[in-house]
Amino acid sequence: TGTVKLAVVPGDGIGPEVTAEALKVLEAAAPTGARFEPTRYDLGAERYLATGEVLPDSVLEEVRGHDAILLGAVGGKPGDPSLPPGILERGLLLRLRFELDHYVNLRPSRLFPGVTSPLADPGEVDFVVVREGTEGPYTGNGGALRVGTPAEVATEVSVNTAYGVERVVRDAFARAQRRPRKKLTLVHKTNVLVHAGAVWWRLVQEVAQEFPEVTVDYVHVDAAMIFLVTDPARFDVVVTDNLFGDIVTDLAAAVTGGIGLAASGNVNPDRTTPSMFEPVHGSAPDIAGQQVADPTAAILSAALLLDHLGHPEAAARVEAAVLADLAARTPGATRRTSEVGDAVAARVTG
């Protein structure tokens, strides 16, 4: 209760379109006594192209003073020469995740009733990927030599610290412990990435001692792609590194009804900084500005935000409204982005 200070970063492409709907639903779902006070930050491609600024330090410090962050998407059209790849992704999105120590990237995957999966017989799909958020090949540890020559060498070194791996593994175990099936699957590539693999394997075995009720399972990431398609119901909690988690969760989204439904939270479980909630998808330049993007992923991300801020009932109301909206969809019919937001918000207020 009280005022919830929300930093809103709509970003690029469909980001502003879906964020507007998430905010609409969030405000409709506000629990009695709580009021959302959104502050909008115009970060992204437009600002960068106009001013060269990506995330000024002063803005980062302001954002730090909020209770949570709602983000749309950042990044341009792949291949667009005016916006080199990585500037916004690294300088804005990853900088926020790293500076705010979002070491748990929570990405739930559920096949909701009435939603069509591309799989003929998917079964009961309900798992959550706990993706490490601050390390792996994402740290920027690497470089290039003799760029542009036939002798060019490029490296991106994966960073895996015992500290970083242990804390995300412990969070994943704690989540598994709270779920009915109590099963944790480590997804990695220990047969090739032997150094990083050994750290992940060892810490999973060690932390497992604290959670005797949790069943521990291991699958190589390539085989995990098979099982995600042939038997996605086998997964409960998946813990994995930053890059594997990125790839696994796009496929997970595809098998559970599409990228337009996949929500995520970049969480700092220690609550020393604001956590950040955003859809799994990107800025979708191919459909931007047309009001055809599905805002459901952004809306479900807002539900994760509510839950994180200690409003589980409000989160459940948003989720129930989304489930009802999904179940009522007519196959083949299209609605505008804002119509989906209006419909969900109406169901939330009842």
Ligand code: NAD
């Ligand atoms: P993308 O997720 O933006 O798009 C992939 C495909 O999914 C596209 O066909 C798109 O139209 C579709 N799609 C995405 N969201 C949708 C929605 N809500 N409703 C309906 N269809 C949707 O991935 P991409 O094309 O690889 O990346 C585009 C840009 O976004 C790049 O600059 C990339 O770096 C960036 N990106 C940002 C984030 C983020 O901000 N978290 C995440 C992924 C990609």
Ligand code: IPM
């Ligand atoms: C995501 C995106 C980001 C990631 C990019 C844009 C940095 O793909 O949130 O899934 O790889 O984490």
Ligand code: MN
């Ligand atoms: Mn991704």
